[in-house]
Amino acid sequence: MPTTLLELREVGKTFADTVALAPTSLAVEEGSFVAIVGPSGCGKSTLFNVIAGLLAPDGGQVALRGSTITATTGHVGYMLQKDLLVPWRTVEDNITMAARLTRRVTDEDRAEARRVARQYGLGEFLRHYPRALSGGMRQRVAFMRTLVTHQELLLLDEPFGALDAQTRLEMQEWLLRVWKDTGRTVLFITHDVDESIFLSDRIVVMSPRPGRVVADLANPLSRPRGIHTLLEPDFIALKAKVLGLLHGGDG
């Protein structure tokens, strides 16, 4: 029996007269990979900021493993399209940033940063400054920084949105590998339908004006996934369904 890690109960947010997010309920199972897909203005980033505790919702509750975390920070991992690496720290010191911001960085923190970096292909770059890295490598470092916070829930807001198509596919496969190794729960925002299907167990489709959830679809595709996944009939069928929901009509 899978347990619920994150639960949203009637969470909504209005800015001035604009309903950014209509009251929304959502439950995310432990260890699952849930994609949230929708066009800009559908409230997906508002939803993330509410879960992260950066925004107080107008009403409703956010609960993590049963305890309320509404409008409080420090409970989730969080990563954006912008890598937000600090240029004055090396890769190793960027990975340990969360520790530095909350307490003293210990030798264990540093050892873990090195271990994670070596395991996932950045071992030779530990002493490099971010300026020396490519976009894909920077996003990997940003993800490792998120990973070593030891939060069970990772919120990823279009983390690969700024990468070229080839690098993005590599990063998606890389992310699936890390996710499988670490057993974390991932909530992944994207406006790329292919990406949402390729990565997830479940796809939450959102729509703008007002921002709301319009569908919650199970993803039947088997794992492990690779390039071949993109050509399976189930993939095409699911893509047609999601596109139909996003664009209306016959999709």
Next chain:
Amino acid sequence: MRRRVLLNVGVPILSLLLVLGLWQLIVVGFHVASYVAPRPREAITSVTSQWSTLWPLILGTIRETIYGYVIGAALGFALGVVMAKVAVIQRLIYPVILVSQAVPVIALAPVLVIILGFGIVPKIVIVTWIVFFPVTVNVLDGLGHVDPDLKNLARVYGASRWRTFVHIEVPASTTPLFSGLKIGAIYAVTGAIIGELAASEGNSLALYQEHANSNLNTAAVYGTTMVMTLIGIAWFLLVVGLEVWSTPWQRRSVARRRWRRGADGPAE
């Protein structure tokens, strides 16, 4: 690497030599009388021949500059931080700071002498007065332009305001901070000399120049000016050196190996 050294050190030295050459050319070419403008060599000799007299005066000017600069930089930084963090204080202090800079420093000097006497203190106050302003303005600007997403990320991690300030906001503001410090460095010596001019009894570099002037020793007047300029440039270069040393990430791809307590094993 050698090319860079040539470009960063060689070319500036060349440009200074060119200025000296031009000076020589004008003085000789237009037959300028030596009581109007000496040749560069005469100006330099006037300094080297009087070195034992000048050296203590130079040290005095340097001392005033250092004290005033350090106090001014610290005060400027503190004011910038407080103003960036507390909107009410910013509204309250900004007009006062602007007025302080609108007051001609030369006119201020006699007032400071009345209040503080003829010692080193009024000179330090003038240097501080000049130095703090560019530092404050740049720190205020720098702290105001830290990426809000970066500050949000720190919040998501559960960072305190203090740690966010120390580990995110201050390092993110180093470039504007050093802009302010460099502007302050180049004006600091000017402040010290104004102070010496208005508030010296006895010995100082500025008064030495005044005596040379009243003795029609033009070479020494020029020579002293060159010395004052050199102090300013040296101070500026020192601050630039501090910036280069403290911001390795702006030039290097890989960090230097550094000593660290309990460091365990190599990073590769």
